Amino acid sequence: MASSAIRIDGTAFAKSTREAVSEKIKSIQAKFPRFQPQLAVIQAGERPDSSTYIRMKSKASEEVGIKFQHITLPAEATVDEIVEKVKTLNDNENISGILVQLPLGPHITPDGERTVTESVSPHKDVDGFHAYNIGHLSSRACDPLFAACTPTAVMRLLESTGVPLAGANAVVLGRSDIVGNPVAAMLRHKDATVTQCHSRTKNLEQIVKGADVLVAAIGKAEFVKGSWIKPGAVVIDVGINYVPDETKKSGNRLVGDVEFEGAAAVASHITPVPGGVGPVTVAMLMENTLVSAERLFEQSRERKIK
Amino acid sequence: MASSAIRIDGTAFAKSTREAVSEKIKSIQAKFPRFQPQLAVIQAGERPDSSTYIRMKSKASEEVGIKFQHITLPAEATVDEIVEKVKTLNDNENISGILVQLPLGPHITPDGERTVTESVSPHKDVDGFHAYNIGHLSSRACDPLFAACTPTAVMRLLESTGVPLAGANAVVLGRSDIVGNPVAAMLRHKDATVTQCHSRTKNLEQIVKGADVLVAAIGKAEFVKGSWIKPGAVVIDVGINYVPDETKKSGNRLVGDVEFEGAAAVASHITPVPGGVGPVTVAMLMENTLVSAERLFEQSRERKIK
Ligand SMILES: NC(=O)C1=CN([C@@H]2O[C@H](COP(=O)(O)OP(=O)(O)OC[C@H]3O[C@@H](n4cnc5c(N)ncnc54)[C@H](OP(=O)(O)O)[C@@H]3O)[C@@H](O)[C@H]2O)C=CC1
Ligand SMILES: NC(=O)C1=CN([C@@H]2O[C@H](COP(=O)(O)OP(=O)(O)OC[C@H]3O[C@@H](n4cnc5c(N)ncnc54)[C@H](OP(=O)(O)O)[C@@H]3O)[C@@H](O)[C@H]2O)C=CC1
Structure with missing residues (x-):
C-alpha cells in the first residue's frame, strides 16, 4: 500500500513557531x-x-x-x-x-x-491546568487566559491542513484533562460535531469510520487500525507508546495510537509519531509564556502610568 | 399511533426532591x-x-x-x-x-x-456558572462545588429511568453554557459516548437516529421529529417554546424541542413539556442551596472549634 496522505510535519511547524516567538521577543526587547x-x-x-x-x-x-x-x-x-x-x-x-x-x-x-x-x-498558568482556565476553555466563549499546550498543538496542526472543521464529524479518542477533554472543547468551538470516546465506548470502530477528523489520545500502541480510517480523513495521533524493537539500540521504538502505514494509505493528512504533536506541544508552551509575559508587562506598565 | 413510552414525571420528581430537602433542613435544625x-x-x-x-x-x-x-x-x-x-x-x-x-x-x-x-x-455559586465550577465540572473528576441546575435535573431524570448510561450512545443537541455543554460533560462522566450537536452540525437526523439517549436543548419548537427517535431511546426534552394556539386563553401553548406524540410512540422514556425538566431545575436549586448551607455551617463550626 502506497502512502497517499500528506504527512503533517510537526517538527517543522514547531521550529517555525519557535522562530516566531523568538523574533517577537526580540522585537519587544528592542523597544x-x-x-x-x-x-x-x-x-x-x-x-x-x-x-x-x-x-x-x-x-x-x-x-x-x-x-x-x-x-x-x-x-x-x-x-x-x-x-x-x-x-x-x-x-x-x-x-x-x-x-x-x-x-x-x-x-x-x-x-x-x-x-x-x-x-x-x-494568570501564570501557562500549562492551562487551573480549573479557572479549564472552565473558560469549556465554556461556549472558549477563551481562557491559557489553553493547555497539547490540545492547542493538536488544533494548530489540524488548522495547518486547511481542512474545514465547521460541520466536520470529529472523533476524539480519550477524555483526559490534558488531551481528550480540552481537544473536544476546542473542536466544538470550531463548529465541528464532536463525538468523544473512551474505554467504555462500544462500537468504537464504527464511530471512527465516520470521522472526518480523528484525534487519538489513548496511549495504546497502534490501537486504531488503518482499515478504520475514513478515506480523506485528517488524523492527529497524540499517542506516545514504546514498543519492543530489536533492531533499535535502545531495544524499543516509539509509535502512536494509530497504525501509521495503514492509516496514511487512506487519510488525507496524518501526523507521524514521533515528529507530530510532541514537538509542537513544547512550542505552544513557549507561545503561552510569551503571551503571559506580554500581558504581565502591559499590566505593570499600566500600573506605573496610573 | 399509541404512545408506548413511559412518561417521566418531572413534577412528581421535583415534589419529592423538595420534600427531601425540607426534611433534611428540619432534621438539621432539630439539632x-x-x-x-x-x-x-x-x-x-x-x-x-x-x-x-x-x-x-x-x-x-x-x-x-x-x-x-x-x-x-x-x-x-x-x-x-x-x-x-x-x-x-x-x-x-x-x-x-x-x-x-x-x-x-x-x-x-x-x-x-x-x-x-x-x-x-x-462557594456560594448555587447556579454553578462560575468558571471555577465549570472547570471542575468539565474535568475528568467532574466534581465542582456546584453543578448547574438544569443539567443536573437532566441527569437526575435520566438516572430515574434506570437505563444504563455507561457505553450508551448519547446525543446532546445544543452547546450553551447553561444546558448543552454541562450536560455533555456529565454524560461523559457517566461513561456515555457523547456526540454534541449544534446549528453547524450536518446530518443531524442521522446522528439522532443513533442515540440511545437524546437530550434536546436547542429552543426550536418540535424540531426533532418522532421518526428520528431510535426505538427504545430515552428522550429528555429541555426546550421551552411557545407556539400559537387559538384554543388557549393565552393564545399560545408550551412545547419542547421534540415532537412529543411521535417520539413517545417509539421511545422507552420521555419527558413532557411542561412538567419535565423545568420543575426539577428549581428543585435542584433548592438542593444546591441546602448543600451550600451545610458546607458553610460546617466550616463556621470548625472555625469556632479551632
Ligand atoms: N504529544 C504530547 O505532547 C503528549 C502526548 N501524550 C500521549 O497521549 C496519550 C494519551 O495521554 P493522556 O490523555 O494523558 O492519557 P490517559 O491515560 O490520561 O487517558 C487515556 C484515555 O484513553 C482512553 N482509553 C484507554 N483505552 C481505550 C480504548 N481501548 N478505547 C478507547 N479509549 C481508551 C481512556 O478511557 P477512560 O477514561 O475510560 O479510562 C482515557 O480517557 C498517551 O500516549 C500520552 O503519552 C499525552 C500528553 C502530551
Ligand atoms: N427547563 C429548564 O429549566 C430550562 C430550559 N431551557 C430551554 O432549553 C432550550 C435551550 O436553552 P439554551 O441552551 O439556553 O439556548 P441557547 O440559545 O443558548 O442555545 C441553543 C443551542 O441550540 C443550538 N441550535 C439552534 N438551532 C439548532 C438546530 N437547528 N440544530 C441543531 N442545534 C441547534 C445552538 O447552536 P449554536 O451553538 O451553533 O448556535 C445552541 O448551541 C430553550 O428552549 C430554553 O428555553 C433553558 C434553560 C433551563
Missing part, C-alpha cells in the same frame, strides 16, 4: 529592554521521564530567548511545601509562567495534586 | 436551631420572564424552608453596581447561595455579564 519572559518549572524528585521533558522545555526556552528556572524539590516534598514554592513564584514579578511537572510522587493524592495545580495563579 | 439556609437572588430591572422565574424560586424556597431574599436593582444598574451588591452577599455569613438572574440589561456586554457571574464566590 523595552526590560522585557524578559521567564518560565519556572518545579520538579519534585527526579523521575527520568519528567527530567527529559523538562530538558526539552529548557532547551526550547533557551532557543527562543525565554529565561528558564528549574526548581527542584525533594521527591518527598509535601503539598504544602510545593504550594509555598508556587506562591513565591506567583508573587515574583519576573516570572511569566509557572508549571509544576506532573506526576508528583505517589504520596500526593489526586486531591493534593489538584491543590498544587490550583495554587498556580490562573 | 442546630441556628441552621438556616438562605438564597439571595439579584434582579436588575423587571423583565417579566425573569420575574416569573424568580417567583418560582421564591415559592419553592418558602415551601422547603429556605429563606429567600429578592434584591432588586434598577434596570440601568452597571456591572460595578451589581458586583458591589454581590460582594456584600459573598461576605454575609447568613447567605448560603447567590444568583444573579440573567439576562442582564442590553447595556451589559457579554464580558460584563461574565464579570458579574464571576464576582459570585464559587
Whole structure:
C-alpha cells in the first residue's frame, strides 16, 4: 500500500513557531529592554521521564530567548511545601509562567495534586491546568487566559491542513484533562460535531469510520487500525507508546495510537509519531509564556502610568 | 399511533426532591436551631420572564424552608453596581447561595455579564456558572462545588429511568453554557459516548437516529421529529417554546424541542413539556442551596472549634 496522505510535519511547524516567538521577543526587547519572559518549572524528585521533558522545555526556552528556572524539590516534598514554592513564584514579578511537572510522587493524592495545580495563579498558568482556565476553555466563549499546550498543538496542526472543521464529524479518542477533554472543547468551538470516546465506548470502530477528523489520545500502541480510517480523513495521533524493537539500540521504538502505514494509505493528512504533536506541544508552551509575559508587562506598565 | 413510552414525571420528581430537602433542613435544625439556609437572588430591572422565574424560586424556597431574599436593582444598574451588591452577599455569613438572574440589561456586554457571574464566590455559586465550577465540572473528576441546575435535573431524570448510561450512545443537541455543554460533560462522566450537536452540525437526523439517549436543548419548537427517535431511546426534552394556539386563553401553548406524540410512540422514556425538566431545575436549586448551607455551617463550626 502506497502512502497517499500528506504527512503533517510537526517538527517543522514547531521550529517555525519557535522562530516566531523568538523574533517577537526580540522585537519587544528592542523597544523595552526590560522585557524578559521567564518560565519556572518545579520538579519534585527526579523521575527520568519528567527530567527529559523538562530538558526539552529548557532547551526550547533557551532557543527562543525565554529565561528558564528549574526548581527542584525533594521527591518527598509535601503539598504544602510545593504550594509555598508556587506562591513565591506567583508573587515574583519576573516570572511569566509557572508549571509544576506532573506526576508528583505517589504520596500526593489526586486531591493534593489538584491543590498544587490550583495554587498556580490562573494568570501564570501557562500549562492551562487551573480549573479557572479549564472552565473558560469549556465554556461556549472558549477563551481562557491559557489553553493547555497539547490540545492547542493538536488544533494548530489540524488548522495547518486547511481542512474545514465547521460541520466536520470529529472523533476524539480519550477524555483526559490534558488531551481528550480540552481537544473536544476546542473542536466544538470550531463548529465541528464532536463525538468523544473512551474505554467504555462500544462500537468504537464504527464511530471512527465516520470521522472526518480523528484525534487519538489513548496511549495504546497502534490501537486504531488503518482499515478504520475514513478515506480523506485528517488524523492527529497524540499517542506516545514504546514498543519492543530489536533492531533499535535502545531495544524499543516509539509509535502512536494509530497504525501509521495503514492509516496514511487512506487519510488525507496524518501526523507521524514521533515528529507530530510532541514537538509542537513544547512550542505552544513557549507561545503561552510569551503571551503571559506580554500581558504581565502591559499590566505593570499600566500600573506605573496610573 | 399509541404512545408506548413511559412518561417521566418531572413534577412528581421535583415534589419529592423538595420534600427531601425540607426534611433534611428540619432534621438539621432539630439539632442546630441556628441552621438556616438562605438564597439571595439579584434582579436588575423587571423583565417579566425573569420575574416569573424568580417567583418560582421564591415559592419553592418558602415551601422547603429556605429563606429567600429578592434584591432588586434598577434596570440601568452597571456591572460595578451589581458586583458591589454581590460582594456584600459573598461576605454575609447568613447567605448560603447567590444568583444573579440573567439576562442582564442590553447595556451589559457579554464580558460584563461574565464579570458579574464571576464576582459570585464559587462557594456560594448555587447556579454553578462560575468558571471555577465549570472547570471542575468539565474535568475528568467532574466534581465542582456546584453543578448547574438544569443539567443536573437532566441527569437526575435520566438516572430515574434506570437505563444504563455507561457505553450508551448519547446525543446532546445544543452547546450553551447553561444546558448543552454541562450536560455533555456529565454524560461523559457517566461513561456515555457523547456526540454534541449544534446549528453547524450536518446530518443531524442521522446522528439522532443513533442515540440511545437524546437530550434536546436547542429552543426550536418540535424540531426533532418522532421518526428520528431510535426505538427504545430515552428522550429528555429541555426546550421551552411557545407556539400559537387559538384554543388557549393565552393564545399560545408550551412545547419542547421534540415532537412529543411521535417520539413517545417509539421511545422507552420521555419527558413532557411542561412538567419535565423545568420543575426539577428549581428543585435542584433548592438542593444546591441546602448543600451550600451545610458546607458553610460546617466550616463556621470548625472555625469556632479551632
Ligand atoms: N504529544 C504530547 O505532547 C503528549 C502526548 N501524550 C500521549 O497521549 C496519550 C494519551 O495521554 P493522556 O490523555 O494523558 O492519557 P490517559 O491515560 O490520561 O487517558 C487515556 C484515555 O484513553 C482512553 N482509553 C484507554 N483505552 C481505550 C480504548 N481501548 N478505547 C478507547 N479509549 C481508551 C481512556 O478511557 P477512560 O477514561 O475510560 O479510562 C482515557 O480517557 C498517551 O500516549 C500520552 O503519552 C499525552 C500528553 C502530551
Ligand atoms: N427547563 C429548564 O429549566 C430550562 C430550559 N431551557 C430551554 O432549553 C432550550 C435551550 O436553552 P439554551 O441552551 O439556553 O439556548 P441557547 O440559545 O443558548 O442555545 C441553543 C443551542 O441550540 C443550538 N441550535 C439552534 N438551532 C439548532 C438546530 N437547528 N440544530 C441543531 N442545534 C441547534 C445552538 O447552536 P449554536 O451553538 O451553533 O448556535 C445552541 O448551541 C430553550 O428552549 C430554553 O428555553 C433553558 C434553560 C433551563
